[in-house]
Amino acid sequence: SQQGEEDPQALSIQEGENATMNCSYKTSINNLQWYRQNSGRGLVHLILIRSNEREKHSGRLRVTLDTSKKSSSLLITASRAADTASYFCATDGGSQGNLIFGKGTKLSVKP
């Protein structure tokens, strides 16, 4: 069963705008990760946030985590056409701590 569920399923914005994606999960976690997948490629790790952290930044990425609501958000600021991709959250809620991925948000950034 899926642990993380991203929202929205698809998002279309103009270059320069900010993009926000949300992830909800069901069980307690030690950490939550975000991955990006360009069309026809494998997933690439973006950022990890631990359960005792509330916010984390990496370049134009900002991730928040609310363990009381079992939710996380990924904000991409000043988006670029190259940010067009699908974004997945993953939690370590699987057996043996295996990662469970959500279904992803498909982001389209128009130039």
Added chain:
Amino acid sequence: DAGITQSPRHKVTETGTPVTLRCHQTENHRYMYWYRQDPGHGLRLIHYSYGVKDTDKGEVSDGYSVSRSKTEDFLLTLESATSSQTSVYFCAIGSSGAGANVLTFGAGSRLTVL
């Protein structure tokens, strides 16, 4: 996708035939994983390995077997392929620095079962 390669990248086969997908890593990581990706389902874990000859089932293991005879190679076998196994298969290696398992993915193997 440096350090991890999948082969073949594309394969078309017929129902009932055996298929083996290969994942090769040069990173000497202990953990290796096979996921499948389908529209509407995201990525689902098929099998994983935590060492040579040490493997375990994931969420959707029925119809699949795996083997790991060397650290660098993790094979996924469909003994008798079915149309429901048409999918994109991703191999991943796990690095667990600082207590968190971060995955590096291969480029994927697209399998079509006719």
